[in-house]
Amino acid sequence: xxxxxxxLVWIYPDLLSTYGDQGNxxxxxxxxxxxxxxxxxxxxxxxxxxxxxxxxYLIGGGEDRPQRLAAERLRRxxxxxxxxxxxxxxxxxxxxxxxxxxxxINDLGQREPGLGLLDVMSTRGExxxxxxxxxxxxxxxLGLPPLTGFENHQGVTHLGPTARAFAQVTMGRGNGTGDGTxxxxxxxxxxxxxxxxxxxxxPQIADLLLKLALDVNALPPIDDRWYExxxxxxxxxxxxxx
Ligand code: GLN
Numbered sequence: 001x002x003x004x005x006x007x008l009v010w011i012y013p014d015l016l017s018t019y020g021d022q023g024n025x026x027x028x029x030x031x032x033x034x035x036x037x038x039x040x041x042x043x044x045x046x047x048x049x050x051x052x053x054x055x056x057y058l059i060g061g062g063e064d065r066p067q068r069l070a071a072e073r074l075r076r077x078x079x080x081x082x083x084x085x086x087x088x089x090x091x092x093x094x095x096x097x098x099x100x101x102x103x104x105i106n107d108l109g110q111r112e113p114g115l116g117l118l119d120v121m122s123t124r125g126e127x128x129x130x131x132x133x134x135x136x137x138x139x140x141x142l143g144l145p146p147l148t149g150f151e152n153h154q155g156v157t158h159l160g161p162t163a164r165a166f167a168q169v170t171m172g173r174g175n176g177t178g179d180g181t182x183x184x185x186x187x188x189x190x191x192x193x194x195x196x197x198x199x200x201x202x203p204q205i206a207d208l209l210l211k212l213a214l215d216v217n218a219l220p221p222i223d224d225r226w227y228e229x230x231x232x233x234x235x236x237x238x239x240x241x242x
Contacts, residue, residue, distance in 0.1 A: 001055050001213055005038045009054035011080070012046045015070045016096055019152070021060025023197030024093070028056060028206045034222055035210070046070060050079035054088055055213040061094030061152075061195060064107035071099045071112055084117055089188040089212050091205070093198060097183065097191030098122040098155050105155070117189045119160035125176050129154050134172030134194060135238050136182050139164055144204045146170075147182070148234040149194030157193075159184050166192055171238045188212055201234075203227050 001007075010025040025041060032039045044050055046069065050057075057080065062070065074080055084090060090100065098104040101120035106112035109124075129152070136147040147167045156176035159165060166183030167174065174182030174193060183192035190209075192198060199206040207219055 005040055006032050006056070006210075006213060007051075007054045008032070008039055008041045009051060009057045010041065010043045011050065011057055011059040011096070012070050012073070013043050013060075014045045015066040016060040016062040018063060018066075019061045019094070019195040020197045021058070021093060021195075024058050024060065024091070024199040024206075027197070027199040027203060028058065028209060031203060031206050031222060032210055035220055037210075037214075046073045050074070050077050050083070052079045052083045052086065054083055056209050057083065057088055057090045059090065059092040059096030059099070061096060063095075067095040067099065067104075068106040068108070068112055070095070071104075071106075071114060074099060074115060075113065081115055081117065084189060087188065089209050090117065090190065091199075091209055092189075092191045093195065094151075094153055094193050097193065098157065100189060100191055101157065101184075102160070118184050118186050118191050119163040120157050120184045120191065121160065122155040122157045125154050125156040130173040130176050130193070132172055133234065133238065134169055134174065134182065135235060136167035136169040136172070136174065138167045138205075139185075142208060144202075144208060146231065146235065147194065147205075148201050148231050149192070149196045149198050151193045152195060153193055157184070157191075162186060166190060201227070201230065
């Protein structure tokens with residue numbers, strides 16, 4: 001971060017914002033401002049170049065066809081890879097998560113190359129679409145409270161040897177591989193299947209992104225009782241017998 005200004009880039013709201021993903025940008029922006037940071041938010045449409053000077057990049061979920069278009073344009077643009085080489089932080093959801101991996105199956109049933117920023121590979125699940133509430137424990141290395149969210153995807157994502165699972169689900173399907181893993185990360189590039197929008201439901205993850213951007217271990221606390229009540233309610237609901 002330079003000039004005490006946090007540069008937040010929301011990638012392709014015209015293609016990848018089907019599931020209220022704007023909420024993720026709003027939450028990061030607001031929590032940064034609550035800590036006294038100056039925030040410049042840039043919403044980059046798919047006909048515009050991606051800036052390489054961002055600190056945090058957000059990329060959302062989408063339907064299969066917009067997902068293919070977004071992957072084509074991001075590959076052609078090439079700037080997100082450059083930003084990551086320079087240390088940028090990327091947080092991606094569902095379709096965005098699949099695009100950041102090595103490849104996924106597109107709407108034409110073909111193998112579509114991703115950006116290779118995450119060591120993951122997505123295939124098309126043979127079974128039922130993964131839809132429903134999810135609870136999980138985030139990788140203890142990241143030191144965050146439990147994850148809650150909602151998933152809706154057909155893709156199944158396999159982790160390569162260098163990727164770490166973002167979380168282990170205690171309810172729901174996550175990556176859909178049957179091993180309980182949910183999402184993945186490599187360094188400062190994160191992917192998850194959680195909608196919600198995920199950062200509104202899990203502000204601790206927004207703070208993780210801010211801590212990485214600021215290179216600090218802690219941030220001034222915010223009154224999060226409302227979020228915590230929602231999380232406790234989801235966890236209690238999941239524990240109710242059906
Ligand atoms: N099209 C992808 C899938 O079904 C991603 C869906 C999404 O972003 N929710 O796996």
